[in-house]
Amino acid sequence: MSTAGNPDEDAVVHAAGCVLWRRSPVDATLEVCLVHRPKYDDWSHPKGKLKRGEDALAGALREVEEETGHRAVPGAPLPTVEYEANGRPKEVRYWAAEAVAGTFTPNDEVDRLLWLSPPAARDRLTQPRDRYLLDALLHVLHPA
Template structure:
């Protein structure tokens, strides 16, 4: 499993770390305003964000969701990425922790799975949490959370672009192109995407009508009980004939303002990336991939879109569940 970030610096930091972990800054709107959830570890007598190490075969987003559930009892979906943490543990091992914001709407009390590891999980106003956090560096995530809250980005929704899984080689396929299927690896990638995509709250599942794209999203669609809406302009042929129509279809999806996953083809990605760049600040747009093949088979690109009448992308990240 090789999680790949949009930014080379972030990817390099992950690849160089000895230990990978993930967690979330869980938040809610309370009576006193913005509140965050901290956990107490009796072994260290400290307060921190819920987090934990990646299990074998698990991506960082999946790890964050699992660890929050284990340490707090809350089932979350990921929101805006927060700053990652990097520090030394044990015998000079480097640990990299990825964080996301996660809104908690449940009013049930927190309930950690293992009291020996986490004996308390409590909500605090941000001012109290700032003083309560044991590691000074953990305030970096809190600073970003407060800034996102002030700017309206904290409830950013996810638009996820998927490049379809590994398909039967084009050069060896002698039938109609739109029915060219996935290889066994592509099928494994589609299955692995089910867990990865479940880390975000997705409302719409959209695909090119071609077989390999629909097949890439089919396991996820079945798992969450959402039908796949096929959009003709997302196919290779339609994009080659009229990329403006493809771009218009993508803009319409952005303007709907609903968390969406879209599966399309490598040759369509330049059109997709151009639309995303048009809806992002220049500095952020510069981080999008620029060279063919842009994304690996089965890889996802997550664009976080600030709610509002004009869709504006505030962050990007990329992951792939299985290496090609």
């Protein structure tokens, strides 16, 4: 129970997302999707809070479609990321997912989208934890 009187205040925020990838339509090289969120002025992988009772994978695919306009085919699970956001613990489950169809339309949550090579995506990502997820994707797609 929180001392502030709100029993949910210290509860973990559950979210889910994907490290979205595709083969370039130009030369078939690997490209990773990054989204820009104007509220935070950051570049990240598409993700969002789960709805009450929503399955994490279903929520991840819903968030990808809402934020990027792309439908995706889920692949391997990637590491779960835990951090504090707005003073509350947050847990984000991720999957590798291949974009199969769709078109991006800017919206209030995401105003820009980029498809980048993995090295360019690494340089553009704002949070180090998102670079770790990029590494996990590369390991899944190209195991040693």
